[in-house]
Amino acid sequence: MKMVKIIAATLLVTGAVSFASAATADVNFKRCIACHGTKAEKVPPGGTIASATLTAAEIKKTLRSYKTDKTYGGKMKATMQIQVKPFSEEDLDALADYIFTNFHIAK
Numbered sequence: 617m618k619m620v621k622i623i624a625a626t627l628l629v630t631g632a633v634s635f636a637s638a639a640t641a642d643v644n645f646k647r648c649i650a651c652h653g654t655k656a657e658k659v660p661p662g663g664t665i666a667s668a669t670l671t672a673a674e675i676k677k678t679l680r681s682y683k684t685d686k687t688y689g690g691k692m693k694a695t696m697q698i699q700v701k702p703f704s705e706e707d708l709d710a711l712a713d714y715i716f717t718n719f720h721i722a723k
């Protein structure tokens with residue numbers, strides 16, 4: 617019986633977390649605006665590309681790579697490694713979906 621309660625509690629918590637990351641992507645994106653623009657339309661200082669021109673899959677791969685692969689990125693990669701630190705990989709996916717859904721500019 618105790619086991620059932622623990623599993624139920626775990627499911628509840630996991631569900632709540634994934635819901636929270638989708639709902640807070642717009643809040644999390646506010647951290648990106650200074651360098652990437654209000655619609656991710658700017659090339660960040662020292663960067664080479666505007667995030668709004670990327671697909672959701674490309675943004676996900678990029679953000680996850682900045683988090684997990686210290687060698688990934690251009691000459692300003694250290695800047696992005698700091699930016700992605702507070703976020704889980706699920707938060708980063710939600711951010712990528714948010715940017716693509718709201719701001720995508722076809723190339």
Ligand code: HEC
Nearest residue numbers: 647648651660661662663665666667689690691692693699
């Ligand atoms: C302090 C400025 C700064 C902030 C804040 C910042 N970025 Fe960046 N971002 C950069 C720079 C500079 C690069 C290029 C890094 C490189 O050389 O690899 C970059 C690269 C990227 C890239 C890869 C390609 C491109 O330029 O689009 C993505 C995607 C990205 N950032 C998303 C984000 C997201 C999402 C946030 C908010 C959580 C964020 N950034 C916050 C400066 C910033």
